[in-house]
Each structure stands twice: as C-alpha cells, then as structure tokens.
Amino acid sequence: MTAPVLADALGPRSRRQARVASVAAAVVIVGVAALFVRRLQDRGQFDAALWRPFTIWGTWKFLLIGLLTTLKAAGLAMALSLALGTLLALGRLARSFVVRLPAVVFVEFFRGLPLYVLILFCGFGLIDVGLEISKFQALVLGLTLYNSAILGEVFRAGILSLDRGQTEAAFAVGLGYWEAMLLVVVPQAFRRMIPAIVSQLVTLLKDTSLGFVILVEELLRRSQLAGQFFSNPLQAYAIAALMYVIVNYSLSRLARRLEIRQRRRYSAGAIQVTGVEDLAIVGAQAEAAQAQAEG
Amino acid sequence: MNIVVDNFDAYVGGMVDTIVLTLLSFALAFVVGTVVAGFRVSPVPPLRAAGTAYVNIVRNTPLAVLMVLFWFGLLPNLGFRFSRFWAGIFVLTAYTGTFVAEAVRAGINSVAVGQAEAGRSLGLTFPATLGQVIMPQAMRTVVQPLGSIFIALIKNSALVTIISVPNLTKAGEDIGTKSADLFGSIVGVGLAYLVLTLPAGAAVGWIERRVAFRR
Numbered sequence: 001m002t003a004p005v006l007a008d009a010l011g012p013r014s015r016r017q018a019r020v021a022s023v024a025a026a027v028v029i030v031g032v033a034a035l036f037v038r039r040l041q042d043r044g045q046f047d048a049a050l051w052r053p054f055t056i057w058g059t060w061k062f063l064l065i066g067l068l069t070t071l072k073a074a075g076l077a078m079a080l081s082l083a084l085g086t087l088l089a090l091g092r093l094a095r096s097f098v099v100r101l102p103a104v105v106f107v108e109f110f111r112g113l114p115l116y117v118l119i120l121f122c123g124f125g126l127i128d129v130g131l132e133i134s135k136f137q138a139l140v141l142g143l144t145l146y147n148s149a150i151l152g153e154v155f156r157a158g159i160l161s162l163d164r165g166q167t168e169a170a171f172a173v174g175l176g177y178w179e180a181m182l183l184v185v186v187p188q189a190f191r192r193m194i195p196a197i198v199s200q201l202v203t204l205l206k207d208t209s210l211g212f213v214i215l216v217e218e219l220l221r222r223s224q225l226a227g228q229f230f231s232n233p234l235q236a237y238a239i240a241a242l243m244y245v246i247v248n249y250s251l252s253r254l255a256r257r258l259e260i261r262q263r264r265r266y267s268a269g270a271i272q273v274t275g276v277e278d279l280a281i282v283g284a285q286a287e288a289a290q291a292q293a294e295g
Numbered sequence: 296m297n298i299v300v301d302n303f304d305a306y307v308g309g310m311v312d313t314i315v316l317t318l319l320s321f322a323l324a325f326v327v328g329t330v331v332a333g334f335r336v337s338p339v340p341p342l343r344a345a346g347t348a349y350v351n352i353v354r355n356t357p358l359a360v361l362m363v364l365f366w367f368g369l370l371p372n373l374g375f376r377f378s379r380f381w382a383g384i385f386v387l388t389a390y391t392g393t394f395v396a397e398a399v400r401a402g403i404n405s406v407a408v409g410q411a412e413a414g415r416s417l418g419l420t421f422p423a424t425l426g427q428v429i430m431p432q433a434m435r436t437v438v439q440p441l442g443s444i445f446i447a448l449i450k451n452s453a454l455v456t457i458i459s460v461p462n463l464t465k466a467g468e469d470i471g472t473k474s475a476d477l478f479g480s481i482v483g484v485g486l487a488y489l490v491l492t493l494p495a496g497a498a499v500g501w502i503e504r505r506v507a508f509r510r
Contacts (some may be wrong), residue, residue: 001472010338014421018338025341036373043372113485115452117464123483128477202355209357213457220360227367234368241356241364248355 040234048231054239059226066222067243073136073218074205077143081204083196084144085151090181092156103152109151115207118142123214138212139218147204154196158189195259202251206244219243298479299486301358302470306487309466313491316452316462320387321445327388328395329430335396336403338421346396353426354393358454361386366458383455391448402433438506442499463487 010018040046053059091103110118119142123135133141162185170180212221220239227236299306313508334346353361365386370377406429414424453464467484471477 010421011415013323014338014415017420021337021339023342023483025339025345029345029401039373043374045372090384109489112489112496114453114488116450116456116466117467117488119480120464120468121478121485123480124471125481149443206355206357209359210454212359220357224363228493234372237360237364237368241360244357244360245352245355249351252351252355 017221023265045234049231050235053226053230054235059230062226063219063222063239063243066217067080067247068218069136069216069222070205070208070211070218070220071247073139073143073208073211073216074201077140077147077208078197078201078204080140080144081147081151085155086186088148088152089155089159090186092152093159096178107149107152110145111153113146115142115146116210116213118146119210119214123216135211135214135216138214139208139216142210143204143207146207150200151197154193154200155189158193158196161192162188193261195255195262198251198258199255200213202248202255205251209244223239298470298474298476298504299483302474302480302483303464305470306463306483309461309463309484310487310491311467313449313452313463316383316387316455316460317445317449320366320384320391323384323388323450324391324395324444324448325441327392329399330482331392331396332399332403333425335400336425350393350396353389354397358386358390358451359457361390362454362457379455379458379460383452383458383460387448387452387455390451391444394444394447395441397439398444399433402435402437403429405436406432435506439503442503446492446495448497449495450488453488463491 044050057247088103090105091099092107093098094100094103105222119139122133122138122142122145126133126138126141165186166184167180175183185207209220211218215221217225223240224233227233230236331346331349335340335350337343356364362383366379366382370382370424403425410428410432411424414428419428452462456465456468459465464484467480467487470483471480474480
C-alpha cells in the first residue's frame with residue numbers, strides 16, 4: 001500500500017505524532033479484536049466440533065452447488081439485463097416520443113423499487129396470481145427487471161460520452177439512424193462501459209443472495225440450511241460470507257483495473273464507477289452529459 | 296387496489312418506519328464513512344490497514360448475509376444486547392458506511408495536492424489539514440455520490456425485514472399474509488416505495504444542482 005499524497009513528507013514533529021498514533025491505534029485494534037475473540041471462545045464458538053462439518057467434502061459440495069446457482073443466476077440475469085438495457089438506452093435516446101416514453105417509465109419505475117420487493121413480487125406475487133415459473137426463474141426475472149433499468153442508464157451515459165463527431169461521421173457516410181447507432185455508436189459505448197458493467201456485476205452477484213427469501217437454493221440459502229443442520233449458524237454464515245468476499249473482491253479489483261486502463265486510454269470521458277453502489281450516480285452523470293450536449 | 300385502501304394506515308406506518316430507519320442509518324453511516332475515509336488517507340499505518348480491511352470485506356459481502364450473520368451468528372455469541380431495531384440500524388450503517396467512505400476518499404483525492412502542501416507549510420498537523428483544509432473542499436464533490444447512496448439506502452433498508460424489524464416491506468408482507476392477497480399487497484408496497492424514492496431522487500438532484508460543482 002502506498003502512502004497517500006496527503007501524508008507524504010511529514011516534518012519531524014508530525015512524524016513523531018504519527019508514530020505515537022500508530023502504536024495507540026494498534027493497541028486499540030488488537031485489544032478490541034482480542035475481546036471479541038475471547039467472548040466467542042467463551043461461548044465455545046471455536047470448538048472443533050462446530051467447524052468439523054467444513055472439513056468434509058460433502059458440506060463443501062453442498063455449498064459449492066449453492067455458489068454455482070448464485071453464479072448461474074447472476075450470469076443469466078446479467079446477459080438478459082445487457083440486452084434489455086441496450087434497448088432501454090437506445091429507446092431513451094430515440095427522437096420519437098412514442099419510443100422514449102415507455103423506456104423512461106420502465107427505467108424510473110424499476111430503479112425506484114427495492115430489489116427485495118421486486119423479488120418478492122416475482123417469487124410470490126406472480127406465482128400467487130397463477131403464473132407458472134420456477135423460483136429460480138422468478139429470481140432471474142426480478143434481477144433482470146432491476147438491473148436492466150440500471151444498465152440502461154449506464155449505457156446511456158456511455159453513448160452520451162462519445163464524441164458527437166462519431167454520429168456525424170456515420171450520417172455523413174450515408175448510414176441511417178439505427179445503422180449509425182448499432183454499427184458505430186453502440187460498439188464504442190459498450191467498450192467504454194466495460195468497467196461499469198463489471199462493477200455492476202459485483203452488485204448483481206451480491207443481490208442474488210436475496211433469492212433466499214423466496215427459497216431459491218443459492219449460496220446464502222444453502223449456508224442457512226447447513227447452519228440449521230449442524231446447528232452452527234455463525235460458522236456457516238461466516239464461511240458463506242468468506243466465499244462471497246473472495247468472488248466479489250476479485251471482481252472489484254478487475255473493475256478497478258479496467259477503469260484505470262480505460263481512463264488512460266480515453267483520458268477524459270471514462271465514467272467513474274468505484275465507490276458507488278448501484279451506479280445510480282452514472283445516471284446523474286448521464287443527465288449532466290446530456291445537458292452539456294444539448295446546450 | 297382495495298387492499299391498499301383497506302390497509303392504508305399500515306402502509307403509512309411502514310413508510311414512517313422506513314423513513315426513520317433510512318435517516319438514522321444514513322446519519323450514522325455518514326459519520327462512520329467520513330472517519331474511515333480519514334483513516335485511509337492518514338499517516339498512521341494501523342488505521343489505514345483497518346480502514347481498508349473494513350471497506351473491502353463489508354462492501355463485498357451481500358447485505359442479506361451481513362444481516363443474518365450479525366443477528367443469528369454474532370449477536371447471540373458476543374453477549375451484547377441489541378434490540379432488533381438497533382441491530383438493523385447497525386448492519387445498515389456498517390454496510391452503507393463503506394460506500395460513504397469510498398465516496399469521501401474519492402472526494403479527498405479530487406482536492407488539489409497543493410492544498411495539503413499549503414496546509415503543511417503553515418505548520419498544520421495532519422488532522423488539522425484534513426479537517427480544516429481538505430474536507431470542506433472534498434465534501435462539495437461528494438454531494439452527488441452521497442445522494443445516490445442515500446437513495447440506495449431507502450431501498451436497502453427493506454432488508455431489515457429478514458430480521459423482522461418493522462418497515463414498509465414487512466408491513467406489506469404482514470398485510471399479504473393476513474389478507475391472503477400476496478399480489479395486491481406487494482404491488483401496494485412497490486407503489487409506496489415509489490412515493491418515497493421518486494421525490495427523494497428529485498430532491499437529491501435539486502440539492503446537487505445547488506451545492507455541487509464539477510472539477
């Protein structure tokens with residue numbers, strides 16, 4: 001870890017203060033951690049018996065199948081959201097009001113709902129009124145409705161960040177509106193949005209855990225079942241959390257790397273994605289870019 | 296839509312609960328996030344490491360997992376007394392705090408290096424430079440991401456339903472179970488959320504236009 005710019009080249013007094021603060025902070029951090037460990041130990045949470053299930057391949061297989069379901073739901077929802085999101089972005093940027101209106105309504109509607117409620121709606125509400133879909137399909141449907149609204153905004157930001165000359169050149173060589181969009185604008189916008197898409201994939205992966213409220217057997221549900229079966233909820237949930245962190249942290253790193261590369265490539269115009277949940281901010285950036293383009 | 300009219304009071308009660316949860320955890324998350332962002336740019340290695348570990352672990356764990364891990368796993372074994380409500384607030388704060396920390400850190404990094412150098416040349420200590428020179432400038436660029444974090448929090452607060460804390464989503468679930476009309480009750484919840492998120496979105500946009508500026 002490199003020292004941040006703010007704290008470089010401290011003077012002798014500040015260096016002394018920093019050393020004192022370091023020691024004090026280390027003592028406090030270690031002390032609090034030790035207290036927690038002690039308390040957990042007093043309750044016997046480190047007993048081998050509670051951890052033993054996780055030395056058996058069968059338990060891991062059970063959890064890994066859950067992880068596979070999680071990845072499958074996330075991958076499927078991502079693919080569907082990318083397709084639907086592209087259509088929504090193009091719809092929102094279309095000149096015709098009749099095309100624009102439904103896209104705007106769809107995006108604003110589904111972006112404003114908690115995913116939890118959407119998944120309840122797909123998993124219980126729709127099935128309640130007689131729609132025949134599996135719980136897994138209901139989960140993917142809920143994730144897709146929500147994420148296509150978000151990715152639609154991401155795409156719109158990407159398209160608006162492109163130089164206007166690209167569209168003008170496409171028109172100049174005689175392409176029609178939709179040809180220009182599909183052959184010239186969308187491929188470039190898509191490349192620009194790759195870091196944002198990977199970063200949204202992290203959010204999407206985390207969100208699949210909501211499948212457990214409609215009893216889809218993804219990673220969280222399976223760790224819940226394992227915790228109930230072995231009566232060790234703390235250990236089971238901790239292992240599940242660790243698995244999520246490993247997958248998501250790698251993806252977050254990848255998104256960050258891609259973003260830095262992207263920024264170097266386009267210097268300006270890359271959309272900032274880190275530190276933002278749901279990329280709702282990208283929508284705001286899109287608004288700003290559009291306002292700039294229009295006047 | 297009869298179900299919404301019949302249970303209007305329950306829905307309004309749920310909305311109030313959701314608003315309280317959101318405002319309380321946002322205020323706390325703002326404090327936590329700002330302090331952690333300060334840790335992460337400080338010249339104190341243990342604080343930097345602790346801040347980085349907290350952000351990377353909590354941000355990459357699903358909120359639902361944090362909820363069950365804290366309520367069903369950690370709380371019974373750590374010997375702290377937390378009501379369901381405060382446990383929900385704690386988890387929402389811890390989760391949202393990571394996003395605030397990242398946003399504030401990005402804001403700090405957006406302030407020109409010369410500002411910190413000027414602060415040091417005047418003999419200010421690190422906390423003074425950060426608090427009196429950098430933060431006031433950083434906060435203006437942070438308004439926009441904070442707004443999107445706030446709206447995400449309104450929606451994320453629905454997850455306290457997992458640990459049975461009263462809120463809009465739980466109110467809807469209860470109405471659905473009582474009336475055996477899951478479809479109608481969930482549609483009602485969705486509409487109630489839009490009543491909260493759409494004006495909040497507009498308000499955030501208005502605040503952004505007033506205070507924020509772009510570098």
